[in-house]
Amino acid sequence: MPMPFVGRLNPAEYLALMLSFALVGFEALIRVMTLALPTSLLSFFYSASRRLFLCYASRPLLAPAAESDCTLSADGDDVISDFPRHDSSYCGASPLAPSAVRDASDFVDLCQLHGYAAEEHVVQTKDGYLLGLHRLAWKKGEEGQRVNDGIDSIHKRVVYLHHGLLMNSEVWVCQTEARRSLPFQLVERGFDVWLGNNRGNKYSKKAVNRSPTDAAFWNFSIDEFAFHDIPDSIAYVLSTTNQSSLSYIGFSQGTAQAFAALSIHPQLNNQVNVFIALAPAMSPAGLSNGIVDALVKASPQVLFLLFGRGSILGSATLWQSILYPPIFVRMVDRGMRFLFNWETRNISESQKLAAYPHLYSYTSTKSVVHWFQIIRNKTFQMYDDDVAAMHMPLAGLQGSASKYTRVARYPTRNIKTPIALVYGGSDSLVDIRVMLRELPDSTVATEVPHYEHLDFLWATDVDQKVFTHVFDALDKFTRLVLDQSVFGPHRHAQQRDLSLANELRSQNKIVTAVNGSKQLVNGSRV
Template sequence: MYLPLIGRLRALEWPPLVLGLILVLAEKVLRFITGLLPSAIILACESTVKSAMEALLPPMAADTATNKAVHDVVKAPDFVSLCKLVGLEAEEHIVKTRDGYLLGIHRVRSPGAIDKPRPVVYLHHGLLMNSEVWLCAIDRKRCLPALLVDKGYDVWLGNNRGNKYSKKHLSRSPVDINFWDFSMDELALYDIPDTIDYVLSTTGEKSLAYIGFSQGSAQAFAALSLHPQLNAKVSVFVALAPAMAPPGLRAGVVDALIKASPGLIYLFFGRRAILSSAAFWQSIIYPPLFVRLIDSSLVFLFNWHGKNISAAQKVASYSHLYSFTSVKTVVHWFQIMTHRCFQMYDDDPSVRLYGQSFYRAVRFPTQNIRSPIIMIYGTVDSLVDINAMIAELPPYSVTVPIKNHEHLDLIWADDVEDVVFPHVEAAIEKYLPLHEPVDLKHTSSKNVPESPPKYAYAPPHMPPAQQKHEHLRPQRNSGSRDRGTVKHNSTTDGIIVGMADPVTAIVVPRSANATSAAAKLDAVFDDDTQVRKSAATGPADHSPNTVAGAGTSKSDRTLSTEAAYGRDMNDQHDGARTVSKITGLRVVEPIPIIASTENGDKDNSEEHPVEAKEKLKNR
């Protein structure tokens, strides 16, 4: 094993290294001695600590109901038991990855729910966690899976290899070093895509919404960048407390030590599971005392104070906080922190001696991600460098800051149902709606359903293949008018009356008044100023004097519409409202043009959005 010793560490970094090794050795000895003690002695110690803490500290919760809820969550032994506490039923499924790991994943639903096709939402946990972290809320309204099930979604929760529900391999034993020889590379190459394929195959759906917390978001960033075909299967990616290239630890000495030599983690913890003794200590330490120890560690390492999470919620959540992962995964994170880039695991760091780099570790090509990305983060989260992330992601990525919230607040804060969940709901509803597809051919303007709630964070130029109306796949017809028509099952169902952006059409049902409305828009769109004024102040004046002398040619009308709807307003729904004001029609939500050219070119849904935009401009 390579150890960067003399000449690599500074003099001030040796004392914490030696102290850390002493503490690791002391913990092993203490754990060995404690394991030999009779249960009666351990219970007596726990009772003494409990009495002392109750005398010195204020009560955990004032009401009996809260105390009971906390007790029930703490004592719940597994995922299925936690589901019952929030009134859900759980199914357990096994995913076999291509490299032989068996992953336990879960599907949750309401008791007695009818088994029918529903939009799928997939949730993935963070580092040193498992799927239980999503169900630890002591109040059901703060449980995201329960909220999504109530909304009507088909909810699945995944697990990484090696954790509580995935500690199995076809040919390797967890006691073998080879079992734990994985980093985030393998999680992105195998676990995420194989799990998504299994979920979609089981449900029969074509795509799903992905919600990742912390490392769960990093795994999605990596997987989507490495598997181009996976982007078509993820309608929207919601990253909670997204992790990509954390700036480092707040404990200066520890941060400097680890960044100098990330491989030192192997010296402390070996090459199997990291913190494997945490479950042992958690099982024998009085829960409120365990919370104090965790809180102190979080303040020391990350400067997280947890002020937005109640003491009762911490006791409940921290009891399900830890799960196994490999030491190599943690080393991978410290390599990322050291080099300040979202890179794959560096297999040969020894060639980076003395500040010289003779090769560059492969970076995850995150600029290639095509799925819509919504990043929801706390403004005081020390692990999120949002500017660095934006620089590494496609330009249509969207950020949603949550003021004065930290990392764990995004799933456990007392106000999470008010400040976080509405953004998650809006993002999913935008790209994976619950309502049934609209059949424009058999729909009059009077009974077209309302568009989904306005989503203020919609990227203005989303790749066509990732838009939510995948079932329509409309095409621009050869020889049709500039704004075209929409076809479904080879039958003209609606008419395009405007462009929300260069690749997204606004469609109204085909009827007599829809056709005349399109003709009316032809005149209005000849004057960009008039359209923008209409959007801001109300219906446009359609008198001949209003548009007389407009200099825009018919061939420029698509670009005029783009200026009115896409560039200036940056909101597709504003464009839809403008059309509604001008025509008096209720407008079907903007849908993507998966365009074929006037000469009959094939579907360009896999093109980069900028390329698609340029082609439409030149048409």
């Protein structure tokens, strides 16, 4: 087997590689030691980290007093929020204590904290994985009523939300305020809200023909998400709700999975009436740290050497359990600044303390390798299994490797579903002009100035800066379906939807942006 690094890395990159191996080895050692330690000793480490924080951490660990929206309580365990008084959109509900959100065990518990009842569903994919789905069908006061379940039930439009890389459905509902949770606001606006989960994560860690302890279980990439997880989840939702189409809202990798799925499943375009992409991801430029970026671009397969062929970063939950929450928050912030140059200033400290413990969920190393293949080749492609081709004797010569090997690209310009992109002006992972070139001409892109990637989930003003665009797109492309009989044939309504979409394509224009946002059509600013 050829060495993937010889002749491809400079001395600084070799040093970074060796340091990476050392850190991964140290982490593995700590993980093994922790598994063998009693709970009392783990509690000791947690208490020790808390004392260290209280004694030695400087005030800038949190926001400066003049700008902070939170302070530590006397015991250092909770954060007491002092939100701006001019904000009138709390709907009478006080913000939750970050510790309550942080300690919630699962999606259902998080919803109950805000007064919502959630359903749990399981769908089996065609290749045997069991995926967890969550449903929010009832606004407050509707609990127990039948929704989209027969002619005499409450009829609602259906919307499906999908999370990003290394996440699960909890990221949508771990806010300290319900007004900043998109699923809660959607259900209050009369939608039947469903949330999906990728294979391998907290809610989808089972298959009928393999065990998560086997490497074969983790042998999946973005391709499997697009081939199976997205279309099979959507089919289940439509079957359960007796609907012929739904609206899709994706975040980060959740948008990439939809781009891929819609491009290779023509029939799926008839089942998705509008695709709203928040912080869209297709072919990121790379990482902000030059050495790490050069390392993974030189050979994405280095991640297999570092993390194996199972799940990646599985010890993240370990660090959450032994570190005092503000220290864990600082570690996550530093990591995101190191890799992506994100400052996370639009997210309050109290929201970080509440949400960061719900940020991580399991996925395969292969799916992350797939992303670095996309970054290296600067194209939204399927997974490249022929790794050896990149290390052929002639691979270093200009064009020699690509002359004989070419990985299939996702034909994203074939997508027929109307697409609305909402991206951050400070998001280092989004190159909107490159993305628009790969999407249909009718695609509309709206910039939210100064927003970074995670702001679309947890920013203090996300309800004002982002939700408006989501609601506008949903009303534009789904209100005609709602006007028809929900349980009868939908062809007439769908034809009217398609006529509206075609009219927008032909006009090639959009309405004036709100909230100071900027919009693009066909790569031109409007």
